[in-house]
Amino acid sequence: MEIYDQLRPNCDKLLEAYHTNLDDVQKLQETLIRDILPSVTDELNLTPDATEWAEEWLSDTATIFRIARRNQYTKSFTLEAIRKNLVWRLDNLWPPSNPIPMSNVHCIPPDIALDPFGRPIGVLQFFETVRRDLQQMGKANLTFQRAGLDIMTWAVREVIxxxxxxxxxxxILNYSWAHSGMWNVVKRILPTSCLEQSLLPIR
Incomplete structure (x- = not known):
């Protein structure tokens, strides 16, 4: 119940923000598709297929909302962030390739399990995978901690x-004292919003 109570306020806040800003986000999408996409198409000399692929992403209201929310719904900042993201996607993700098999990532089918708020659940076997890889490389525990820190830093700067x-x-489940110590270092570089959503249940 404690974990549920921690997640509930954030879920309610997110839903309220979505419905409050939905009209503005949809108007933003119209601007993106009408003005920004043609500009990017000309700049990168996109094929019709690439343009259609880009428009599909710009039409994803939930994605555009999340980027707008990250930029505090400031239109100019949001448009700039989306344009940069769109160019990055076209440079790095187009044309789409077949998914790379990842044995340490598991997405639980929605018909089997969802979280208490109806959202999908994914499982990432991170620490154990890093431990095995570093063991094969003959690295010390300090390197394990450094690897975890580097990955978290990369996630904050590039992925998020x-x-x-x-x-x-x-x-974060099945963690040892070493993982707990590493978390004390990593959490210093994470934004408050990430810390509020990162939980280490006490065993």
Whole structure:
């Protein structure tokens, strides 16, 4: 119940923000598709297929809302962030490739389990995977901590700005004293919004 109570306020706040700003976000999408997309199409000399792929992403209201929310709904900042993100996606994700199999990532089918608020659940076997890899490389425990810190730093700088608001909550399970110590270091570089959603349940 304690974890539920921690997640509930954030869920309610998110839903309220979504409905409050929905009209503005949809108007923003119209601007993006009408003005920004043609500009990017000309700049990058996109093919019709690439333009259609880009428009599909710009039409994703939930994604545009999350980026707008990250930029505090300031139109100029949001448009700039989305344009940069769009160019990055076209440079790095187009054309789409087949998904890379990741044995340490598991997405639980929605018909099997959802979180208490009806959201999907994913499981990432992070620490154990890093431990095995470093063991094979003959690295020390200090390197393990450094690897975790580097990955978290990369996530904060590269992943979160391009996929903001994708995680409602992160539960770190089966952690040891070493992981707990590493968390004390990592949490110093995480924004408050991430800390509020990162939970280490007491065993």
């Amino acid at each position: 700005p391009r996929y903001p608001g994708m995680l409602a909550g992160v539960f």
